Amino acid sequence: MILVTGGTGLIGSHLLFHLVSNGKAVRSNYRTKKSIEKVHMVFEYYTESPNKLLEQIEWVKADLTEPGVLECLFIGVEQVFHCAALISFDPKDFKLLELTNVEGTANVVNLCLKHGIKKLCYVSSIAAIGPSLGKKEVTEENEWNESKASVYGITKYQAELEVWRGSQEGLSIVIVNPGVVIGPGFWKSGSGSFFTYASKGKKYFIPGGTGFVSIGDVIGAMTQLMESNIQTERFILVNENLTYEELFKKIAPKLNVDPPSNKVSKVMIECFWRWDWVRSHVFGKRRKLSKVMAKSLFNREIYISDKIKSTLEFDFEDLDNAISFCCEKFTDRS
Structure with a gap:
């Protein structure tokens, strides 16, 4: 067994x-x-x-x-x-x-x-x-x-x-x-979320890779x-070690959509994790991006x-x- x-x-x-x-x-x-x-x-x-x-x-x-x-x-x-x-x-x-x-x-x-x-x-x-x-x-x-x-x-x-x-x-x-x-x-979590995101024809991708x-x-x-x-x-x-841009370029054409073409800037990420902290601590919302995770997005x-x-x-x-x-x-x- x-x-x-x-x-x-x-x-x-x-x-x-x-x-x-x-x-x-x-x-x-x-x-x-x-x-x-x-x-x-x-x-x-x-x-x-x-x-x-x-x-x-x-x-x-x-x-x-x-x-x-x-x-x-x-x-x-x-x-x-x-x-x-x-x-x-x-x-x-x-x-x-x-x-x-x-x-x-x-x-x-x-x-x-x-x-x-x-x-x-x-x-x-x-x-x-x-x-x-x-x-x-x-x-x-x-x-x-x-x-x-x-x-x-x-x-x-x-x-x-x-x-x-x-x-x-x-x-x-x-x-x-x-x-x-x-x-x-599992299309709403993990790697499945990449397919869901790409299918919507989104324009932005995060920097870095894994x-x-x-x-x-x-x-x-x-x-x-x-x-x-x-x-x-x-x-x-x-x-394979891929950037997120490379990953979306592999996924999007197979879903008959254009891949995201705009990289999320460092300023946007820095602002977002701080706002995410505020909404979590003030409004009790679930965190989407912690400080540590935000910093990791800049690395490949x-x-x-x-x-x-x-x-x-x-x-x-x-x-x-x-x-x-x-x-x-x-x-x-x-």
Whole structure:
């Protein structure tokens, strides 16, 4: 039996499809029945019989922050893919991020140890590696700098420490640090928001850039690592390093719209994050852009995936194919 936490998210849902399609016995947690509908939608992108595969998953209602309820997930399990996480860059959410990402991961690690789980794969993020320092390329050996990290990145880094702690106590682990994951199904969040934004024919793009990777490559790397003898290692998963301008130039033509052509100026960003702070503290609105995130928009980060390539002889797919597939599914979503 394989356990997938966060099976109703982008990575988790695609991982579930891969596992059940290959005849694996799978269990996953969920919080609401509505969230399982999103998994059904993702399955529809890849098969004409989504219900048949969905019925093969053993669903258990459980929250990562409740160890007593969570324990039933681990009975009879040999491998765990820990994909669950809260994603927010609003400093006001720091305590909630700590609860879900750090304490939730600690709970998973503790239960893996208690139940003798053979191997744990933790899905972290390049946000837990941090930005390049001195314009250097970022590798797994990058020096952590909390002062330049988002609240999300800080909690993912702290969650990794919990996973490393588990390895010191005898748990076999691997960690993956994906870049921005390109995959269909969640059009209002993550990389999906790029497709939604581009489809509206927007005129502005933000400066800077980061690392991108297809959902297929993330799932492929995770499953290969779990099937291997590799342990106590972390791997950056980035196929291409793109500016946001370059990304929109790839997406927009496939949606039959013009790509954004005007770069948001530094003055506009500086003004916006300050106004965003005011509206948050005075009017109680949710933050859209923190100071740390605003500063990061001026940088183009370059992430290197040589380690996964050499360790597994892993070949990344053409990112353009993944973008084309997402554009096709975005267009057909209605």
